[in-house]
Amino acid sequence: MIGLLFVGALATLLYFVWDPSRQDEAQARQLRENVDFGGALFALNCSSCHGLTGKGLTERGGLPGAILNDESRRSTALGEVSSNVSRFRDTIHCGRVGTLMPAWSQSQGGSLNDYQIEQLVALITGVMPPQGGSVSQGDIPSDPNVVSESGWEYSLEQANHRAEFQPPKHLQQAVTASDARLVLDDATDLKAEPRASASERPLARIDDNPNDSVYELVRLIDAPAGSILKSEAGASDIELTLEQPSVFQAGDLITVDSEVMEVVSAPWVTTLATDVTADATTITVVDAGSLVAGATIKIGSEKLKINSVNGDSLSVERGVEDTTAVDHSKDSTVTEQGDTIQVKRAQQGTAAGKHNVKAEVVEQGNEATVERGAEGTKAAEHSAGTELFQGPILPPTGPLTGEVGTPPCGQKSAQPAATPGPPAPITGTVAISLNDNFFDLNGQQDPTMAAKVGDPITIQLTNKGSQPHNMRFAGADTQLDSGDDVVSSPDLIPGGATGTLSFTVAQPGTYPYRCDFHPDQMKGEITVTQ
Known part of the structure; x- marks a missing residue:
């Protein structure tokens, strides 16, 4: 009897010794799972604005979303964590009036429930807050960076999986930064149409290392077309009925099963x-x-x-x-x-035959013509074997949140842009602050400035926002992006940092300036006179 009591007491002691450890492991596992779910939600809903890796404009230019994948979003200090959790929870829930950030909460017309919003907050901060509640010290893991970074890795895996071509496509030959033709192991199903509007041409991503944030986007101009038969084709038929006949044009050589044909006409x-x-x-x-x-x-x-x-x-x-x-x-x-094309049968020594419904119709060739360095990325060298992914969905251009109807969560409506004041004269050294997202000169936002020919100007830039900014000024041709621009040093000024921009204008004229990271919002002109 005494022995049984001793065994029971020992078992109880061991339970109390081991239970906290088991509880900690379960809590850590649940946190990792929630962060991964947040990563999957981000890849599906948020990556078009914030980037595939959540690094916003530091990933590529033109992305309107804030940088979320950053150590500054993650802390172990309760006060800072509480502030971050509250800010990101409210922003995701309600959106931001006057920006492209919509309200994601189902209660505000969005698609996410409250728990999914908490999972996104966990991805960003590395902390899973109680649903709708306050964060306690016990909710904060010992290293939120490790937790968050694991979720971002999972998010990128999900994005890559959805963007992968089937079958996967790879460069068959290495390319330089100036090559406009890509030789691929499989160039079909790229849906490129050289006669279509340039703005409607699809994007592809060339990614040497799909696990990092460095990649190049290319716009597909031309590539071997493909479709499938909608109805059976007999051996003597010269008209094929296709799902997408307009992707072909006269002169294309196509293969159906093992037979080669030449397209005579198409929509x-x-x-x-x-x-x-x-x-x-x-x-x-x-x-x-x-x-x-x-x-x-x-x-x-x-x-x-x-x-x-x-x-x-x-x-x-x-x-x-x-x-x-x-x-x-x-x-x-x-x-x-129309759904038909006219063809010459049995080309290149092949035999005309019967082809069944759903047979693949593929244009011959393994090359794609592309526009390099699209959508804020830079053209670069890529080695043979590099994978080609489907391009990301581009961010929306509008409407801004609160621009139409009642702003979510009782937010105030966005204020109309202020009427520009008279040109602000500048000379010598001038201090301009960079804010989210406007230039500020003594209280004037995105001001028109006035300078004199031959007067050396140095602009001291201070980033008072949280987003990266810079300043670009047109060169002698008064046009931006023409090769003679003057760009601030450094060309990426993070929040809290400073930079400079120096120039002397030799000819009168109107010279535009802008922030490369927010070109549609942060822009203005400098009028130069004698």
Whole structure:
């Protein structure tokens, strides 16, 4: 009996010794799982604005979202953690009026529930707060950086998995930074259409190391096209019915099963040469090509019937086939409707045969023509074997949160831009602060400044915001991005840091300036006179 009591007492003692350790392990495991869920949510919902790695503008230019993957967001000090958790929770929940950051909470019309918002906060801070509650010291892990960085790695894995081509595509040959043609092990299914609007051409990501934040985006101009048969093709048929016939054009060599064919004709693709209003009945395209009277074309979601063709001018009936006539901008893609292509059979010594429904129709070739260094990335050398991913979804351009309707969570409506004051004269050394997201000169935001020819100007820049900023000033040609710009030193000024920009203008004129990281918001002009 005494022995049993002793064993029971020992077991109870061991339980109390081991239980806190088991509890700590369970809490750490649950934190890691929640951070990973936050990473998956980020990859799906947030990466288009904040970047694949959450590093915003330090990942690539043009991203409007704040830098979230940063040690400054993670702390072990209770006061700082509480402040960070509250700020990120409220921002995700309610959005930020006057910016592209929407309200994500379901209670504000968003798609995330409260627990998912807490998981995103955990990803950013490395701390999983009690749902809707305050953080205690016991909620803070010993190293939030390790926890958060693990979640960011998982988020990038998820983003890469979704962006991977099937089958995967790799560079078959190394490329220099100036090469405009990529040789791939599989160049099909890139959906590039050289005749379509440049703005509608898809992006691809060339990524030497998919586990870091360095990559190059390219815009696909031309690549071997592909589609599938919608109906069976007999051995003597010279017309193929396809899912996407307009991706091909006359002269393309295509392969169906083992048979090679030459495309004789296919639905025409071009772009608008001018803007088109909803009531216009004559439109001008860049190249009317094979378009004829009676054909139906599609611009956006609207279908139009061609009544007559005069050069590149088309007389049309608007909004046919239950579509609505709307305005269309210059360079919009115009696609002839139809599901067939005409072909010459049995080319290059192959035999004509029967081809079943769903058979792949693939243009021959393994090269893609691209525009290098797109969307704020830089063209670089890439070695053979580097993987090509589908390009990221680009951030929205509007509307701004609170711009339409009632701002979420009772926030005040965004204030209209202030009326510019008179040009502010500058000479010698001038102090300008960089804020999120505007230049400030003695209380004037994004001011128009006035300088004199030959007067040396030095602008002392202080970043008083949390986002990276810089200042770029046009050179002698008065145009930005033309090779003679003057850029601040350093060219990336983080929050709290300083920089300088020095220049002397030799000719009168109006010279624009901007922040490269927020070019649509932080911009202005310097008027130079004798």
